Amino acid sequence: MDTKIESMNLDDIDSVLEISKLSFPHPWSRRSFEQELENSFATYLVAKLDNQVIGYGGMWIIIDEGHITNIAVHPDYRNRGVGDKILHEMITTCNHKKVIAMTLEVRVSNTAAQKLYSKYGFVEEGIRKKYYEDNGEDALLMWKRW
Helix, strand or coil: CCCEEEECCHHHHHHHHHHHHHHCCCCCCHHHHHHHHHCCCEEEEEEEECCEEEEEEEEEEECCEEEEEEEEECHHHCCCCHHHHHHHHHHHHHHHCCCCEEEEEEECCCHHHHHHHHHCCCEEEEEECCCCCCCCCCEEEEEEEC
């Protein structure tokens, strides 16, 4: 699968919104993504196959730390390495920007995402109790440090 990773732009938002709705109990709004594209701390990427958005990921880079806000892949393209490519490009971006650590929260039940993050050197360093508003699920706090 010849997936390309590119910077997200306004033309990608309709597809990103659809993926967000299919992936999260409380998907982000159009305005949220628009604001992120205007945010100087934010970096958002899309994965495209044949010019169609099939996944996306976002993070904030503040000084020397990156905080992953979300990664999602359209259900039709999961388990094909798309999330892997997005995360790899996020880490590469952080390396170019001299980031020394990355962090994220992930649902304790989302073992597939935890496995992906662990593959890239993220380790569990804590739990945020009742982090997710939709069901009160805890979040694992994971870090990758260079």
